[in-house]
Amino acid sequence: MSIPTIIVERLNKNFGHSRVLEDVSFEITPGEIVALIGPSGSGKSTLMRHLVGLTCCNRDRGGRVSLLGREIQASGRLRRASRGQRCRVGYIFQQFNLVNRLSVLTNVLIGQLGRMPRARALLGRFSDEERQRALQCLARVGLEGMAYQRANTLSGGQQQRVAIARVLMQDADVILADEPIASLDPRSAREVMEILERIHAEDGRTVVITLHQVDIARRYCHRAIALKDGRLYFDGKTSELTDARLKTLYENAGLDELRAGSQPDLPSPLREPSYTQAQTAVSAQVVHS
Numbered sequence: 001m002s003i004p005t006i007i008v009e010r011l012n013k014n015f016g017h018s019r020v021l022e023d024v025s026f027e028i029t030p031g032e033i034v035a036l037i038g039p040s041g042s043g044k045s046t047l048m049r050h051l052v053g054l055t056c057c058n059r060d061r062g063g064r065v066s067l068l069g070r071e072i073q074a075s076g077r078l079r080r081a082s083r084g085q086r087c088r089v090g091y092i093f094q095q096f097n098l099v100n101r102l103s104v105l106t107n108v109l110i111g112q113l114g115r116m117p118r119a120r121a122l123l124g125r126f127s128d129e130e131r132q133r134a135l136q137c138l139a140r141v142g143l144e145g146m147a148y149q150r151a152n153t154l155s156g157g158q159q160q161r162v163a164i165a166r167v168l169m170q171d172a173d174v175i176l177a178d179e180p181i182a183s184l185d186p187r188s189a190r191e192v193m194e195i196l197e198r199i200h201a202e203d204g205r206t207v208v209i210t211l212h213q214v215d216i217a218r219r220y221c222h223r224a225i226a227l228k229d230g231r232l233y234f235d236g237k238t239s240e241l242t243d244a245r246l247k248t249l250y251e252n253a254g255l256d257e258l259r260a261g262s263q264p265d266l267p268s269p270l271r272e273p274s275y276t277q278a279q280t281a282v283s284a285q286v287v288h289s
Protein backbone atom coordinates (compact mmCIF):
# COMPACT_ATOMS: atom_id res chain seq x y z
CA MET A 1 0.00 0.00 0.00
CA SER A 2 1.32 3.47 -0.87
CA ILE A 3 2.19 6.00 1.82
CA PRO A 4 -0.51 8.70 2.16
CA THR A 5 0.44 12.01 0.58
CA ILE A 6 -1.25 13.95 3.37
CA ILE A 7 -1.84 12.80 6.94
CA VAL A 8 -3.78 14.99 9.35
CA GLU A 9 -4.15 13.65 12.88
CA ARG A 10 -6.29 15.14 15.64
CA LEU A 11 -5.75 18.70 14.51
CA ASN A 12 -7.01 21.33 16.94
CA LYS A 13 -6.74 25.06 16.48
CA ASN A 14 -7.86 27.95 18.63
CA PHE A 15 -7.71 31.60 17.74
CA GLY A 16 -7.92 33.14 21.19
CA HIS A 17 -10.87 31.47 22.91
CA SER A 18 -12.47 30.50 19.64
CA ARG A 19 -12.06 26.85 18.59
CA VAL A 20 -11.69 26.84 14.79
CA LEU A 21 -10.59 23.22 14.22
CA GLU A 22 -11.53 20.35 16.51
CA ASP A 23 -9.96 16.90 16.33
CA VAL A 24 -9.77 16.87 12.54
CA SER A 25 -8.18 13.70 11.12
CA PHE A 26 -7.97 12.30 7.58
CA GLU A 27 -5.55 10.92 5.03
CA ILE A 28 -5.20 11.63 1.31
CA THR A 29 -3.50 9.09 -0.92
CA PRO A 30 -1.27 9.89 -3.93
CA GLY A 31 -3.12 11.02 -7.03
CA GLU A 32 -6.45 11.86 -5.40
CA ILE A 33 -8.45 14.97 -6.28
CA VAL A 34 -10.32 16.10 -3.18
CA ALA A 35 -12.76 18.94 -2.56
CA LEU A 36 -12.70 20.60 0.85
CA ILE A 37 -16.16 22.01 1.42
CA GLY A 38 -18.22 23.49 4.25
CA PRO A 39 -20.02 26.66 5.19
CA SER A 40 -18.22 29.95 5.42
CA GLY A 41 -16.13 30.09 8.60
CA SER A 42 -16.08 26.30 9.03
CA GLY A 43 -12.26 26.28 8.97
CA LYS A 44 -11.39 25.23 5.39
CA SER A 45 -8.69 27.86 4.77
CA THR A 46 -7.28 27.42 8.27
CA LEU A 47 -6.96 23.70 7.61
CA MET A 48 -5.26 24.30 4.24
CA ARG A 49 -2.79 26.67 5.88
CA HIS A 50 -1.91 23.96 8.43
CA LEU A 51 -1.00 21.58 5.60
CA VAL A 52 1.87 23.80 4.49
CA GLY A 53 2.87 25.09 7.91
CA LEU A 54 1.52 28.61 7.43
CA THR A 55 -0.50 28.08 10.60
CA CYS A 56 0.45 25.99 13.60
CA CYS A 57 -1.94 23.83 15.60
CA ASN A 58 -2.51 23.97 19.38
CA ARG A 59 0.34 22.70 21.52
CA ASP A 60 -1.68 20.88 24.09
CA ARG A 61 -3.66 18.34 22.04
CA GLY A 62 -0.91 16.49 20.13
CA GLY A 63 -2.06 17.26 16.57
CA ARG A 64 0.14 16.31 13.63
CA VAL A 65 0.37 17.04 9.91
CA SER A 66 2.61 15.21 7.52
CA LEU A 67 2.92 15.77 3.80
CA LEU A 68 4.76 13.61 1.28
CA GLY A 69 6.21 11.56 4.12
CA ARG A 70 7.64 14.55 5.96
CA GLU A 71 6.28 15.94 9.22
CA ILE A 72 5.15 19.54 8.73
CA GLN A 73 4.11 20.14 12.33
CA ALA A 74 3.44 18.21 15.50
CA SER A 75 2.02 19.28 18.88
CA GLY A 76 2.13 22.96 17.94
CA ARG A 77 5.69 22.97 16.60
CA LEU A 78 6.60 23.58 12.98
CA ARG A 79 9.37 21.50 11.39
CA ARG A 80 11.81 23.18 9.07
CA ALA A 81 11.64 22.17 5.42
CA SER A 82 14.45 22.25 2.88
CA ARG A 83 14.01 24.22 -0.34
CA GLY A 84 13.65 20.97 -2.26
CA GLN A 85 10.86 19.78 0.03
CA ARG A 86 9.01 23.10 -0.22
CA CYS A 87 9.09 22.89 -4.01
CA ARG A 88 7.08 19.70 -3.95
CA VAL A 89 3.94 21.53 -2.79
CA GLY A 90 2.27 24.22 -4.89
CA TYR A 91 -0.26 26.62 -3.37
CA ILE A 92 -2.86 28.42 -5.45
CA PHE A 93 -4.59 31.41 -3.88
CA GLN A 94 -7.98 32.98 -4.52
CA GLN A 95 -6.28 36.25 -5.51
CA PHE A 96 -3.67 34.59 -7.80
CA ASN A 97 -0.61 36.25 -6.12
CA LEU A 98 1.11 37.17 -9.37
CA VAL A 99 3.65 39.98 -9.67
CA ASN A 100 1.57 42.45 -11.66
CA ARG A 101 4.37 44.43 -13.28
CA LEU A 102 6.20 41.34 -14.55
CA SER A 103 5.38 39.47 -17.72
CA VAL A 104 3.25 36.36 -17.70
CA LEU A 105 6.32 34.29 -18.66
CA THR A 106 8.42 35.66 -15.79
CA ASN A 107 5.59 34.94 -13.36
CA VAL A 108 5.63 31.33 -14.52
CA LEU A 109 9.43 31.18 -14.29
CA ILE A 110 9.16 32.25 -10.64
CA GLY A 111 7.88 28.72 -10.01
CA GLN A 112 11.40 27.52 -10.87
CA LEU A 113 13.22 29.70 -8.29
CA GLY A 114 13.18 27.09 -5.51
CA ARG A 115 14.86 24.55 -7.77
CA MET A 116 17.65 26.83 -9.04
CA PRO A 117 21.07 27.42 -7.44
CA ARG A 118 20.63 30.29 -4.99
CA ALA A 119 23.01 32.69 -6.78
CA ARG A 120 21.24 32.31 -10.11
CA ALA A 121 17.84 32.54 -8.40
CA LEU A 122 18.85 35.82 -6.72
CA LEU A 123 19.81 37.30 -10.08
CA GLY A 124 16.70 35.87 -11.75
CA ARG A 125 18.81 34.43 -14.58
CA PHE A 126 16.75 31.82 -16.35
CA SER A 127 18.21 29.50 -18.97
CA ASP A 128 16.76 29.00 -22.46
CA GLU A 129 15.68 25.53 -21.42
CA GLU A 130 13.78 26.98 -18.42
CA ARG A 131 12.09 29.58 -20.64
CA GLN A 132 11.10 26.84 -23.04
CA ARG A 133 9.61 24.81 -20.22
CA ALA A 134 7.72 27.86 -18.92
CA LEU A 135 6.21 28.31 -22.39
CA GLN A 136 5.15 24.65 -22.35
CA CYS A 137 3.50 25.17 -18.94
CA LEU A 138 1.65 28.16 -20.38
CA ALA A 139 0.57 26.07 -23.35
CA ARG A 140 -0.98 23.54 -20.95
CA VAL A 141 -3.24 26.26 -19.55
CA GLY A 142 -3.93 27.70 -23.01
CA LEU A 143 -2.00 30.96 -22.56
CA GLU A 144 1.17 30.56 -24.62
CA GLY A 145 0.06 33.50 -26.78
CA MET A 146 0.08 35.86 -23.78
CA ALA A 147 3.58 35.04 -22.49
CA TYR A 148 5.00 38.54 -23.00
CA GLN A 149 2.08 40.60 -21.67
CA ARG A 150 2.21 42.17 -18.23
CA ALA A 151 0.39 39.95 -15.75
CA ASN A 152 -2.06 42.65 -14.71
CA THR A 153 -3.37 43.06 -18.26
CA LEU A 154 -4.99 39.60 -18.04
CA SER A 155 -8.50 38.80 -16.83
CA GLY A 156 -9.00 37.15 -13.44
CA GLY A 157 -9.54 33.74 -15.00
CA GLN A 158 -6.42 34.10 -17.13
CA GLN A 159 -4.37 35.21 -14.12
CA GLN A 160 -5.49 32.13 -12.20
CA ARG A 161 -4.40 29.99 -15.14
CA VAL A 162 -0.96 31.67 -14.98
CA ALA A 163 -0.84 30.76 -11.27
CA ILE A 164 -1.54 27.15 -12.24
CA ALA A 165 1.22 27.29 -14.88
CA ARG A 166 3.59 28.57 -12.17
CA VAL A 167 2.78 25.52 -10.03
CA LEU A 168 3.42 23.30 -13.07
CA MET A 169 6.78 25.03 -13.56
CA GLN A 170 7.51 24.32 -9.90
CA ASP A 171 6.73 20.68 -10.72
CA ALA A 172 4.85 20.29 -7.46
CA ASP A 173 3.64 16.80 -6.57
CA VAL A 174 0.81 18.23 -4.49
CA ILE A 175 -1.36 21.18 -5.49
CA LEU A 176 -3.35 22.92 -2.77
CA ALA A 177 -5.84 25.41 -4.20
CA ASP A 178 -7.62 27.62 -1.67
CA GLU A 179 -10.85 28.89 -3.23
CA PRO A 180 -9.26 29.17 -6.70
CA ILE A 181 -12.55 30.05 -8.39
CA ALA A 182 -14.21 32.16 -5.71
CA SER A 183 -13.61 35.45 -7.51
CA LEU A 184 -14.19 34.21 -11.07
CA ASP A 185 -17.21 34.32 -13.36
CA PRO A 186 -18.83 30.92 -14.08
CA ARG A 187 -17.08 30.38 -17.41
CA SER A 188 -13.61 31.20 -16.08
CA ALA A 189 -14.34 29.06 -13.02
CA ARG A 190 -15.20 26.12 -15.26
CA GLU A 191 -11.99 26.61 -17.30
CA VAL A 192 -9.85 26.68 -14.16
CA MET A 193 -11.53 23.55 -12.76
CA GLU A 194 -11.12 21.73 -16.07
CA ILE A 195 -7.40 22.55 -16.10
CA LEU A 196 -6.95 21.33 -12.52
CA GLU A 197 -8.86 18.15 -13.35
CA ARG A 198 -6.73 17.59 -16.46
CA ILE A 199 -3.47 18.12 -14.56
CA HIS A 200 -4.63 15.61 -11.98
CA ALA A 201 -5.65 13.06 -14.63
CA GLU A 202 -2.61 13.44 -16.90
CA ASP A 203 0.16 13.89 -14.33
CA GLY A 204 -1.26 11.97 -11.37
CA ARG A 205 -0.63 14.94 -9.07
CA THR A 206 -2.55 15.09 -5.80
CA VAL A 207 -4.96 18.02 -5.79
CA VAL A 208 -6.92 19.48 -2.85
CA ILE A 209 -9.32 22.32 -3.59
CA THR A 210 -11.46 24.34 -1.19
CA LEU A 211 -14.76 25.13 -2.80
CA HIS A 212 -18.00 26.88 -1.96
CA GLN A 213 -19.92 25.28 -4.82
CA VAL A 214 -21.06 21.76 -4.08
CA ASP A 215 -22.11 21.15 -7.69
CA ILE A 216 -18.55 21.96 -8.84
CA ALA A 217 -17.12 19.65 -6.16
CA ARG A 218 -19.40 16.88 -7.38
CA ARG A 219 -18.49 17.41 -11.02
CA TYR A 220 -14.70 17.58 -10.73
CA CYS A 221 -13.68 15.78 -7.54
CA HIS A 222 -14.03 12.13 -6.61
CA ARG A 223 -13.88 12.72 -2.89
CA ALA A 224 -15.09 15.45 -0.57
CA ILE A 225 -14.04 16.33 2.94
CA ALA A 226 -16.59 18.57 4.63
CA LEU A 227 -16.04 20.68 7.71
CA LYS A 228 -18.80 21.99 9.88
CA ASP A 229 -17.99 24.27 12.82
CA GLY A 230 -14.37 23.14 12.61
CA ARG A 231 -15.19 19.43 12.86
CA LEU A 232 -15.03 16.74 10.22
CA TYR A 233 -18.62 16.30 9.12
CA PHE A 234 -18.20 14.13 6.00
CA ASP A 235 -15.35 12.29 4.31
CA GLY A 236 -16.26 10.15 1.33
CA LYS A 237 -17.17 9.99 -2.34
CA THR A 238 -18.80 13.14 -3.70
CA SER A 239 -21.50 10.83 -5.11
CA GLU A 240 -22.43 10.05 -1.50
CA LEU A 241 -23.06 13.71 -0.70
CA THR A 242 -26.80 13.28 -0.45
CA ASP A 243 -29.27 16.13 -0.24
CA ALA A 244 -29.99 15.24 3.37
CA ARG A 245 -26.28 15.45 4.25
CA LEU A 246 -25.90 18.75 2.42
CA LYS A 247 -28.96 20.16 4.12
CA THR A 248 -27.47 19.42 7.54
CA LEU A 249 -24.05 20.65 6.47
CA TYR A 250 -25.31 23.99 5.25
CA GLU A 251 -28.23 24.56 7.61
CA ASN A 252 -28.13 28.08 9.06
CA ALA A 253 -25.53 28.99 6.47
CA GLY A 254 -27.12 31.30 3.98
CA LEU A 255 -30.22 29.43 2.84
CA ASP A 256 -32.41 31.67 4.99
CA GLU A 257 -30.87 34.73 3.41
CA LEU A 258 -31.48 33.18 0.02
CA ARG A 259 -35.13 32.44 0.78
CA ALA A 260 -35.60 36.00 2.00
CA GLY A 261 -34.25 37.34 -1.29
CA SER A 262 -36.13 38.54 -4.32
CA GLN A 263 -36.63 35.16 -5.97
CA PRO A 264 -40.10 33.91 -5.07
CA ASP A 265 -39.88 30.94 -7.46
CA LEU A 266 -36.62 29.71 -6.12
CA PRO A 267 -36.22 25.96 -6.57
CA SER A 268 -35.91 23.62 -3.62
CA PRO A 269 -32.80 24.47 -1.60
CA LEU A 270 -31.86 20.82 -1.86
CA ARG A 271 -31.14 21.06 -5.56
CA GLU A 272 -27.54 21.68 -6.53
CA PRO A 273 -27.95 25.17 -8.01
CA SER A 274 -29.54 26.33 -4.80
CA TYR A 275 -26.52 25.30 -2.84
CA THR A 276 -24.29 27.08 -5.31
CA GLN A 277 -26.35 30.23 -4.99
CA ALA A 278 -26.53 29.92 -1.24
CA GLN A 279 -22.82 29.58 -0.88
CA THR A 280 -22.20 32.42 -3.30
CA ALA A 281 -24.53 34.52 -1.20
CA VAL A 282 -22.64 33.57 1.94
CA SER A 283 -19.30 34.40 0.31
CA ALA A 284 -20.60 37.72 -0.89
CA GLN A 285 -21.73 38.57 2.62
CA VAL A 286 -18.34 37.70 4.02
CA VAL A 287 -16.55 39.74 1.37
CA HIS A 288 -18.74 42.76 1.92
CA SER A 289 -19.08 42.60 5.70
Ligand SMILES: Nc1ncnc2c1ncn2[C@@H]1O[C@H](COP(=O)(O)OP(=O)(O)OP(=O)(O)O)[C@@H](O)[C@H]1O
Pocket: 015, 020, 038, 039, 040, 041, 042, 043, 044, 045, 046, 047, 283, 286
Ligand atom coordinates in the same frame (compact mmCIF):
# COMPACT_ATOMS: atom_id res chain seq x y z
N1 LIG B 1 -5.65 34.62 11.88
C1 LIG B 1 -6.86 34.51 12.45
N2 LIG B 1 -7.12 35.09 13.64
C2 LIG B 1 -8.31 34.96 14.23
N3 LIG B 1 -9.34 34.27 13.73
C3 LIG B 1 -9.15 33.68 12.54
C4 LIG B 1 -7.90 33.76 11.84
N4 LIG B 1 -8.01 33.07 10.68
C5 LIG B 1 -9.26 32.56 10.65
N5 LIG B 1 -9.94 32.93 11.76
C6 LIG B 1 -11.32 32.56 12.10
O1 LIG B 1 -11.41 31.16 11.97
C7 LIG B 1 -12.67 30.79 11.47
C8 LIG B 1 -12.49 29.91 10.24
O2 LIG B 1 -11.95 30.71 9.20
P1 LIG B 1 -11.56 30.09 7.80
O3 LIG B 1 -11.11 31.22 6.94
O4 LIG B 1 -10.64 28.97 7.99
O5 LIG B 1 -12.97 29.53 7.32
P2 LIG B 1 -13.41 29.09 5.85
O6 LIG B 1 -14.23 27.87 6.02
O7 LIG B 1 -12.22 29.03 4.96
O8 LIG B 1 -14.34 30.32 5.47
P3 LIG B 1 -14.63 30.94 4.00
O9 LIG B 1 -15.25 29.83 3.22
O10 LIG B 1 -15.56 32.07 4.27
O11 LIG B 1 -13.30 31.38 3.45
C9 LIG B 1 -13.43 32.08 11.18
O12 LIG B 1 -14.28 32.34 12.27
C10 LIG B 1 -12.33 33.11 11.11
O13 LIG B 1 -12.80 34.36 11.53
